[in-house]
Amino acid sequence: MTATEHEALDASPRLFESDLLDKYSRVHHLTPPLVYGPIILWLIAYASNYASAGYILLAFVAGYAAWTLTEYFGHRFLFHTVFPLPFGLGPRFQFLIHGVHHIYPSDPLRLVMPPLLSTPIMLIALSLIRLVFGGDFAWPMLAGFIAGYVLYDCVHYWTHHGQPKSKLGHLVRRLHMLHHFRDPERGFGVHAIWWDYVFGTNYEQGQTPGNRAV
Template structure:
């Protein structure tokens, strides 16, 4: 149920207000508020704390898990070349997953009360408040929701000796993604690749928000035709 001409009160917890925007939600959420202070989501303090994650928790938790999976393949007697190929395969799979989730889930169009509410929680909040540092990386408690079906699929498709290394590579790709994403918003990139990645991602936030879905690279944007038109071209006078 939505309310006609509903206006969000930014001074109150946001999550249960958002759904009332209805069809106006998509326009509202893509008008960023660029401040370092994040909004309050919930009145309940426990729920509020569950939405906050510092960036360094991601490598702290998931790098040991990634290396454990890789070590399992080593213990199964995988050759070095196959180990390297399996890790690289896992990283490549992650880059495709990174692109696909961002394009087809994080940027899905919603108009219903619960559709808007859920979308705001998983990604809309990031576009509305792109400098909110505590709601930028994926909460570790939620990651297994994605990890379990991916692991089941890898075990089904990959050889037993390589499956663990493929997942380990995927986790390395994920950690790189989340840390890179945080750095692009809050770090100070130097020249070269760092600067270009930041410029590419800021173009997605502030210029064309329905293109440029890659975070760590633009490979799949180029493959699937979502590379921003005219991006990177020098202006002529």
């Protein structure tokens, strides 16, 4: 790949006419752990006032598992579907939430979700968890859900800008590069790669990324 092609993949295009919206569409990759790390700790500390360690651990793991499914199905159906929105806004919506990432996959400021997008997801998750599991279970479960999200964002940034040192690291990065440069209709798990094998959207062994962004 030429230097010019690398520069194109690394570009950070303007998305909104509004300077404010465009500014907040870009976010440093450490923002998720810095913003949500204290919230995770607070949720666990709060739950410890009324629940045992085993109860908290069970809820935390359930929340993490719920995030991994959210990651897979959200990427597969929300990020890769053009919705029939009024006024022909479907393609624009899909482009803003994910399509731009496939055109500029290495944009360092758009590899993690901005809080303006992630916060509503967490509030929706909290509402659903409280509805299904009740208040006591909801707080440590939400901690696990948010922890899964933070891990996802960190791994996503790393797959584009990190250097894998282990077999697992090489595998995770290779699968995500296949999603970008080989077949975008497979490989929807970014860090939760096992769901692709469960739901039949995994790549064949030996496949390698091409040299063209999709």
